[in-house]
Structures are given as C-alpha cells and as structure tokens.
C-alpha cells in the first residue's frame with residue numbers, strides 16, 4: 467500500500483517544551499494565546515515539503531501558541547487557587563461552569579472523531595489535533611479540557627497506537643462513546659468512479675471498505691485522517707484520486723459523493739474513549755465499565771489465572787488486547803539447562819463490565835494484584851448503552 471502521509475498541517479501542533487509528562491496546572495485553557503491561521507489559499511503540506519511557518523489552512527483550524535514557559539508557577543497558582551477535583555458524572559456534558567469544554571480530537575474538521583467528540587460532549591468546542599499523540603499532550607498540558615480518541619472499530623479492530631499512548635500518559639478514561647461510521651467515496655466535481663486510480667483515507671477507513679475498494683481496483687493510499695484525505699483531494703484538484711470520508715467532509719471541502727455507505731458492513735461502529743486529567747468517581751447507579759492494563763510472569767496458565775479472577779466473580783469481560791512492552795520487549799528467563807530463554811514481553815489491556823465502586827471488582831483486582839507484575843486502572847466509567 468502506498469503511503470502519502472499528510473504532515474505538519476497547521477492544526478494543534480505539538481510543541482517541544484523541553485520535557486514530556488504531566489505539567490502542573492500553571493494555566494487555565496482560557497488563558498492560552500490562540501493565533502488564528504485562517505488564510506486565503508488552501509494547500510495541505512505533504513511530508514518532506516518545506517512548509518515554512520506551518521502552511522496554510524482555510525478550515526478554521528487553529529494553531530495554539532502557548533506561553534507556558536514564560537509563566538511563573540506561583541503567579542499561575544494564584545490565578546487558579548483551587549486544586550483539580552475529580553469530575554462528577556454530570557461533567558459528561560459540553561460545558562463546565564457555563565464555559566464550553568474544549569475537546570481535542572485527531573484529524574481535521576469533518577473527521578469522524580470530530581463527530582464523536584460532539585456526541586460525547588454536546589456543545590463542546592472540538593479542537594483538531596494533528597496526531598493522536600498531540601491530543602494526549604494537549605490534554606496533559608491543559609491546552610484542552612478533554613480528548614476523544616478512537617480505540618476500536620467493529621470491522622477494523624483495535625487502534626493500537628491509542629492503547630500504547632494510554633499507558634504512556636497519565637490520563638484517565640472518563641467515558642466511552644460509540645459512533646456509527648458511514649463512509650462515502652468522494653471525488654472532485656466532474657470526476658467519475660471510472661476515472662479513479664487511487665483512493666486516499668485513514669488506514670482504518672480503507673480497511674473498513676476493503677470489498678468496495680477491491681471491486682474498484684484502485685490503489686489505496688494511507689493518510690492521517692479521512693477529512694485530511696478529502697481536503698487533499700480537493701486542494702490538489704486531483705482528477706484520478708478519490709477519498710473515503712464522511713458526507714460532512716464532502717460538504718466542507720466541496721467534493722461530490724460518488725457512493726454512500728461503502729463500508730463492508732452496514733453496522734460499522736467505532737468506539738471512542740473520553741479522556742480527562744482527573745478520574746470520575748465511579749458509581750453503581752448505572753452500568754459501568756472498567757479498563758485496566760497489566761503484565762504477568764512468564765509461565766503456563768498465567769493468563770488463564772488472570773482472567774479467572776473475573777470469571778470467578780461473574781464479571782463479564784468485553785475486550786482483551788495484548789501489546790508488546792515497548793520499553794522492555796524481551797524477557798529473559800533461566801530454564802536451568804540450556805541457558806536463558808527469551809520471550810516476547812506483553813502487556814494485557816482488559817475491559818470488564820463492573821464499576822470500581824463494586825466490591826466484586828475491587829476483590830478481582832486485589833486478587834490479580836497478588837500475582838501481576840504490574841497493574842494500572844485506566845478508568846472506571848459509565849458504559850455507552852445508546853445505539854451508535
């Protein structure tokens with residue numbers, strides 16, 4: 467598959483501030499200096515191209531220009547004296563204390579993630595971010611109030627990058643939202659299906675439309691997000707290329723819809739996680755889900771034993787995902803005779819249907835902790851019971 471990454475677009479850009487990790491709340495998001503980069507011409511920059519000061523943008527996306535580095539911590543604390551408190555379930559709305567929540571998502575306006583952010587936090591201000599990592603960073607650095615990021619899709623499976631980022635960042639899952647993804651085949655006005663030699667989109671979206679794209683006989687090209695693909699096709703006035711994206715993206719970027727509902731299955735649902743800097747207080751008044759990540763010793767039956775702590779307490783698991791432990795990918799084990807054996811070292815991500823406020827969930831995790839080499843609760847949050 468050819469790969470044309472759209473890079474360095476002037477959305478919310480990561481800024482090197484000389485250190486990763488969680489920053490003190492030195493500044494409230496409303497104090498962040500925002501420089502609008504609305505310009506007349508719309509050229510999306512391509513990887514390797516010199517974009518100068520960040521390229522142009524006509525979608526209203528903003529470059530956030532923070533002044534964290536200039537702030538004296540004591541002055542900033544004087545400005546916001548109250549320490550962060552856990553969010554309550556009622557915070558799952560589009561505003562806090564009357565001001566609109568700023569919610570980071572990955573992609574450009576018209577991306578499915580933007581629609582998912584609006585579903586999760588109605589009336590929020592959705593903030594486009596170039597990469598998943600940018601959204602995580604923006605939340606950790608108080609540039610936004612929440613982030614909404616895809617974690618799994620009913621056809622394409624897990625979005626592995628976000629599993630890895632959940633572990634790397636000190637954020638909390640405070641909710642989930644399911645969104646029905648209905649893909650369209652888009653092209654410039656006058657371009658017909660038969661003219662298409664290539665189709666651009668997010669790799670997940672391309673995978674979700676496998677049958678249609680194979681039937682069309684086009685080359686797939688992976689880009690950062692579906693709306694970015696649509697914008698690129700439009701800006702470059704491509705006559706031999708289309709994009710897989712939403713009908714909203716067609717409207718925003720002035721493309722025609724050549725075909726609708728081109729995903730392999732009509733029930734194409736993406737599950738998004740709602741992230742915050744503070745956890746919510748888990749309740750038992752409605753169905754809750756808890757997400758954890760753990761690692762285990764090497765040995766026969768250890769994963770079976772780990773999963774049994776839930777089965778024994780009648781707790782339903784909804785998802786299990788294993789990811790390589792990137793900082794320590796191999797584990798050396800002495801077997802006594804032939805010297806050290808090397809195993810791949812894995813982390814297990816599990817979602818289960820119970821609240822951390824429920825005694826059976828607490829007992830299950832206490833039990834797991836007895837033999838897990840590492841255990842972290844990523845969040846305990848209300849389940850999205852709505853139709854996607």
Ligand SMILES: O=C(O)C(=O)C[C@]1(C(=O)O)C=C[C@@H](O)C=C1
Pocket residue numbers: 572573576577578579580616619625647668670671690691692693736
């Ligand atoms: O590109 C977009 O529009 C996105 O929102 C990203 C994304 C993804 O990462 O999986 C989200 C939902 C769809 O499954 C396809 C793509």
